Amino acid sequence: MNRRAFLGSAGVALSLGVAGRRAASTPDPVVVRVWFSESAATHDALEDRVEGYLGAALDEALDAAVELEFAPSTVALPHEGGKASLGMDWPVTVAEGLVGLGEVDPVGDVNLLVTDGDPRxxxxxxxxxxxxxxxxGAYIARMPPAEDLSAVVPYSVPAAATQLLLHEVGHALGATHAHGTARREGDALVASxxxxxYLWASExxxxxxxxxxxxxxxxxxxxxxxxxxxxGLRYADCAAGALR
Ligand SMILES: [Zn+2]
Known part of the structure; x- marks a missing residue:
């Protein structure tokens, strides 16, 4: 065998090996489908910000690839906030979609609704x-593009709303409040x-x-x-371990 033929065949074997290993160990992508309320959908930058911040946090936390999909239709809501709208109507809408009834087409991993309710x-x-x-939604849309900010930002309502998005998606993927961290960074206290x-809530x-x-x-x-x-706009390492 001449040298070129040998290298050529070794190259083929090597790439097959890598491809084979990847096929065996790569988990299915995590699919997050995002719906906006009619009101939230009026904020032009919202889709880009959700994709930027949520995408960066999930990409870093998960071994699997992350697919963020934006539903083509908006969701009509009687109220943009409140327990009934967020905690009852939306889960029921998703459940109806799962059995082929109603307006949404859910995915297996995370079905996220972003509304224009007041995050305070x-x-x-x-x-x-x-x-x-x-x-x-209105506050998240006001954030600068994700690639312009570091992963730790000063407290503001837009930043808290953006972090809330990560918080709720973290829950939907299996993380709890115990998967959070808080650390001192000089004079600052940083919440993941x-x-x-909650770190600054009443006793x-x-x-x-x-x-x-x-x-x-x-x-x-x-x-x-x-x-x-x-x-912090990235999941703590131990939260990342709990996701999915
Ligand atoms: Zn929570």
């Missing part, structure tokens, strides 16, 4: 396995998406939502002495 009012979002709803704004809310502590190790630091609030 509770409940700002809602999730159960495979179904998520988040308010704050699964902890989010009563904090107790109710974060009572289990962090499964990521360590207690949540209090914000005593932390003069600045920052939000």
């Amino acid at each position: 009012r509770q409940p700002a979002g809602y999730a159960r396995p495979h179904v998520a709803a988040a308010t704050g 998406p699964m902890v989010g704004s 009563r809310v904090r107790e109710a939502q974060l009572a289990d502590g962090s499964a990521c190790g360590g207690a949540y630091p209090s914000d005593d002495g932390a003069s600045e609030r920052r939000l």
Whole structure:
């Protein structure tokens, strides 16, 4: 065998080996389908921001490829926020879609509704396995493009709404509040998406939502002495392990 033929055949064997390994270990892509309420759909930048921020966070957290799809039709809602709209009507709409009734065509991983509700009012979002709803469309659309920002940003309502989106999708993929982290960064306290704004909530809310502590190790630091609030826009490593 001359040298060229040998290298050629080795090259073929090598690429087959790589392809074979990839075929054996690559999980199916995680598909997130996104619907906007009629009102949320009026914000031109919203689709780009959801794709940018959610895509970056999921890409980093998941071993599988992530496919973000935007539904071609909008969802008519009687109310943009509130427990009935987010926590009952949307899951029922998705369930009806699964059996071929109604207007939406759900996917197996995450069916996300983004509305124009006020993210400062509770409940700002809602999730159960495979179904998520988040308010704050107008605020998310106001964020700069994801590629222009670092993964940790100062607290603002647009940033909190964007983090809420990650929080609810995290729940829909199996993460809990215990998969959040909070850490001091100089004078700032940084909350990861699964902890989010609960870190700065009243003692009563904090107790109710974060009572289990962090499964990521360590207690949540209090914000005593932390003069600045920052939000992480990537899942903590241990949340990433819990996703899906
Ligand atoms: Zn939550």
